[in-house]
Amino acid sequence: MIAFKNTIALTSVCLAALMFGLEISSVPVILPTLEKVLHGNFNDLQWVMNAYTIACTTILMATGTLADRFGRKQVFIISIIMFGIASLICGLSQTMPVLIISRFLQGMSGGAMLICQVAILSHQFTGSKERARAFGIWGIVFGAGLGFGPIIGGLIVAVLSWEWVFLIHAVLSVLTLLLILNGVQESKNPEAKRLDVLGIMTLSVSVFCLTFFITQGTTLGFHSTISITIITISVLSFIAFIITENKIQHPMFDFSVFRIRNFSGALLGSMGMNFSFWPFMIYLPIYFQSALQYDSITAGLSLLCYTLPTLVIPPFAERLSIRYQPGVVIPFGLFIIGLGFILMWFGSSAEHASWLTMLPGTLLAGTGLGLTNTPVTNTSTGSVASTRAGMASGIDMSARMISLAINIAIMGFILVSGVLSYLRSNLSVNLNALEWRSLSEKIAAGNITSIHQISPLDSSGSIAHAAITYGFSWIILYGAIGVWILAFFSLMSFSPWKNSVSK
Structure with missing residues (x-):
């Protein structure tokens, strides 16, 4: 029973x-x-x-x-x-x-x-x-x-x-x-x-305001009074969060765990995955459906190459962690994600780009994620006392979600900026700043036909397709460089060579 x-x-x-x-x-x-x-x-x-x-x-x-x-x-x-x-x-x-x-x-x-x-x-x-x-x-x-x-x-x-x-x-x-x-x-x-109500509120307000500033800043104007007020609230809320967590008796974030090298290294691994792999997954379907003109089923099948390695690789990652230490495997996994992004950059820039030209990069990025994910979770909770495992797990999940939310916004900003840069260089039309921005956002969202109203001669939408491809090359490079930087800091935090010496 x-x-x-x-x-x-x-x-x-x-x-x-x-x-x-x-x-x-x-x-x-x-x-x-x-x-x-x-x-x-x-x-x-x-x-x-x-x-x-x-x-x-x-x-x-x-x-x-x-x-x-x-x-x-x-x-x-x-x-x-x-x-x-x-x-x-x-x-x-x-x-x-x-x-x-x-x-x-x-x-x-x-x-x-x-x-x-x-x-x-x-x-x-x-x-x-x-x-x-x-x-x-x-x-x-x-x-x-x-x-x-x-x-x-x-x-x-x-x-x-x-x-x-x-x-x-x-x-x-x-x-x-x-x-x-x-x-x-x-x-x-x-x-x-x-319940740490004050800590929850200050952290949530800080993350929300920062994300709002990134996504709406171009519409409101980054130097406008509203935007400056929003980013100020974000900064002040984050400062209040740090002060609160250091003063209350039972904080949800015990900052003393950051002194543990393995915990900090694993946390940087969490941030690295959600700095690159997961936020890019939000935009990859737009690339497949808008730039490559795939239908929803074909786009979904193409995305499997990106996600399926994350299911297959974790058992191997666990064995590698036992043999070579998480402090080696986690930064290596982040490096592989970045390498996958570089291959995707080449694949998306190919003359006849398709899911096949993207395949090596998507598979490699998914492999890197698979190498990183499970060791990160096990290391973040296993590097602290069992009585603090729940708190450590909460910090890990919060780091993932916060990194994801912020980088969805940042990648969107970079994509629109890349599209805008290409359009201004290749369209001979007289538009004001708001009209350029509006057109770029429509194309970045997948509305390729919106260019016909501005440039009737581009009946095939070739400029729009080229613009979205160009914009995607920007966010792919951003993901690659960002995850490599975090891989470096994760490696420095773990300092696996110190463990080898001590052994």
């Missing part, structure tokens, strides 16, 4: 993990469709993704404390219900503002789901072998959601409609809820600490 209930509980947790992963990797494929159907601009498309990631960040640390105090099962149930309702609203949205707001609610409930999953598995499976098997299955399902999300999203759009990319989760949420009620045991932590 206990084994049967554990199986039901594991199934419910795996379904929740699948939904969380799918909502990250399947949505990018439908962004070009959303731009056309809901008449969104480029900033709207960025916020469709960033609303989810920022919301995850705001709720991650709070959920752990709330679940410990009020019960992991109870909080898990609430998060599943909210995720289902938010997914339903997403699928029924008729305007971009409604979709973005519902994506924020979906991200909050998704982040709560994610934290509860780990706590429930840890409590439900007490034996070491049972727990290892449960976490192994959970990891495979979570990875499958991320890895196969692009093709699943493409198929749903082709067979049904974009709405079902969200509505399917409303259905899965009902099934998951039934399984939770019949299989998951309730558990609490009688020694749960107080």
Whole structure:
């Protein structure tokens, strides 16, 4: 009976993990469709993704404390219900503002789901072998959601409609809820600490304002009073966050862990992956569908080359970590991601660019991610005392989500800037600064036909296609250089040669 209930509980947790992963990797494929159907601009498309990631960040640390105090099962149930309702609203949205707001609610409930999953598995499976098997299955399902999300999203759009990319989760949420009620045991932590409300608020405000400044700065004017006010609030909020976490008795971020070289090195690995690989996944479907003119299914299949190595490589990464130390494997994995980006840069610049010219780079970048991801998670939690593992895991997840949110915005800014630079050099038309920016954002979002209104002679949209390709070359180089810089600092933090000497 206990084994049967554990199986039901594991199934419910795996379904929740699948939904969380799918909502990250399947949505990018439908962004070009959303731009056309809901008449969104480029900033709207960025916020469709960033609303989810920022919301995850705001709720991650709070959920752990709330679940410990009020019960992991109870909080898990609430998060599943909210995720289902938010997914339903997403699928029924008729305007971009409604979709973005519902994506924020979906991200909050998704982040709560994610934290509860780990706590429930840890409590439900007490034996070491049972727990290892449960976490192994959970990891495979979570990875499958991320890895196969692009093709699943493409198929749903082709067979049904974009709405079902969200509505399917409303259905899965009902099934998951039934399984939770019949299989998951309730558990609490009688020694749960107080909720760090001030820390959560100051960090969330800082990240939101910084992301808003990057995405909206061109529209508002980076030197305008509003923009300067927003970035000032971001900086002041971050300073307040640091002061708060150093003064309160039970901070959600204990900065003393940054003195541990292995923890800091692993955290830089987390930031490196979400500095390059994951934010670029948001824009890669736009390249496949707009620059290469693939349909949603072909784009989804092309993206599999980018994501599938992340499922295959982790077991090898674990063996390499045991043999050569995480301090070697993690920076090496980041370096491989950067090398993959360089190959993608060459592939996208080829005379007859296609998924085949991009294939070596996408496979190599995915391999680098696979080498980095699992060692980062194990090292960040394993380098601190077991009593602080939850806090370390929370810092790791927050670093990932914050890096992702900020770099989605930065890559979008770089893409539009690259498109704008190409258009100004190759279009002989008289436009003011706002008109140039508007045209660049439309093309960057995949609206290639928008150039016909400005340049009727370019009936084939060749300039627009060249412009978006040029813009993508900029963000590919940004991803490569950025992840290599973080690989270097990660290596310096680990200093594996010191460990070798001490041995």
